[in-house]
Amino acid sequence: GQSLEQPSEVTAVEGAIVQINCTYQTSGFYGLSWYQQHDGGAPTFLSYNGLDGLEETGRFSSFLSRSDSYGYLLLQELQMKDSASYFCAVRDEGGFKTIFGAGTRLFVKA
Amino acid sequence: DADVTQTPRNRITKTGKRIMLECSQTKGHDRMYWYRQDPGLGLRLIYYSFDVKDINKGEISDGYSVSRQAQAKFSLSLESAIPNQTALYFCATSDEYNEQFFGPGTRLTVL
Numbered sequence: 611g612q613s614l615e616q617p618s619e620v621t622a623v624e625g626a627i628v629q630i631n632c633t634y635q636t637s638g639f640y641g642l643s644w645y646q647q648h649d650g651g652a653p654t655f656l657s658y659n660g661l662d663g664l665e666e667t668g669r670f671s672s673f674l675s676r677s678d679s680y681g682y683l684l685l686q687e688l689q690m691k692d693s694a695s696y697f698c699a700v701r702d703e704g705g706f707k708t709i710f711g712a713g714t715r716l717f718v719k720a
Numbered sequence: 721d722a723d724v725t726q727t728p729r730n731r732i733t734k735t736g737k738r739i740m741l742e743c744s745q746t747k748g749h750d751r752m753y754w755y756r757q758d759p760g761l762g763l764r765l766i767y768y769s770f771d772v773k774d775i776n777k778g779e780i781s782d783g784y785s786v787s788r789q790a791q792a793k794f795s796l797s798l799e800s801a802i803p804n805q806t807a808l809y810f811c812a813t814s815d816e817y818n819e820q821f822f823g824p825g826t827r828l829t830v831l
Contacts, residue, residue: 618760643818652810652822653763660818697762701818706770707778708753708820710763 612636614711616698621717622688630683630714632698640701642674642681647713648694656683656696685716693718723747724823726811732829739798741826743811752794753820754778754786757808766809769794801830 614634622628632642641660645653659665659674659681671684685692695713702709724745733739743752750771755763765778767786775786783805787795798805811823 641818645820652824653820654822655819658818699763706776707765707768709765709779710755712760712762 612700612702612709614698614700614709616696616711616714618712619715619717621719623719624688624690626688627684627686628688628716630685630696630698630716632681632683632711634679634681634698634700634711636700636702636709638702639676639679642672643699643701643708644670644672644683645697645699645710646694647697653697688718690718690720692716722824724811724813724821726809726823726826728826729824730827732831733801734831735802737801737830739801739828741796741809741811741828743794743796743823745792745811745813745821745823747813747815747821748791749813749815749821750791751814751816752788753812753814754784754794754796755810755812756780757810757825763810766796798828798830801828803830806830 616632643658644656647653657672664673669686674681697713698711699708727742753768754766764780769775769788772788785797809826812820814820
């Protein structure tokens with residue numbers, strides 16, 4: 611079957627670093643993406659990893675290890691506005707479908 | 721103006737009614753998707769379309785149908801709504817690469 615696993619909740623303090631992990635099991639693999647969703651809002655794209663390694667975009671970085679079927683999203687210098695849900699997503703079946711994880715709710719405390 | 725729009729934004733209906741949710745995009749993308757979001761379950765794919773003549777079922781297509789009227793328009797229908805279809809519905813578009821652009825969502829309640 612196809613599944614993505616990520617923690618349901620993570621709490622961190624403002625200014626800290628937090629890592630959100632994602633493990634996946636899919637019938638095909640065409641890359642791992644991360645999306646952010648604030649309460650009441652739509653998901654917005656954060657990053658994509660097609661190959662192993664680290665991708666950095668400002669305060670956010672994303673890592674992929676295809677041999678381990680594992681990736682993570684790293685958020686640095688946390689700000690209150692980073693409080694949101696974060697979803698990992700895998701492109702599957704020839705790259706035509708995207709399967710989303712259940713999401714990780716990040717709470718940033720002052 | 722928003723690149724992906726959805727109408728209505730909120731809808732309350734009764735069991736057995738037919739409902740249509742509409743999605744329009746101005747991004748010029750060929751690929752369009754309908755997702756359903758329930759608390760704790762993330763986003764689940766209902767249908768996707770890669771062009772006007774190409775419609776595909778996703779993970780949870782039972783009880784739903786779609787119509788791709790044009791490159792820019794993709795509608796989702798619930799032929800006979802039932803309470804467990806109460807959810808937040810998102811339309812999304814993408815080009816041949818990886819980023820999906822989501823509409824603002826439609827909150828549907830079936831009583």
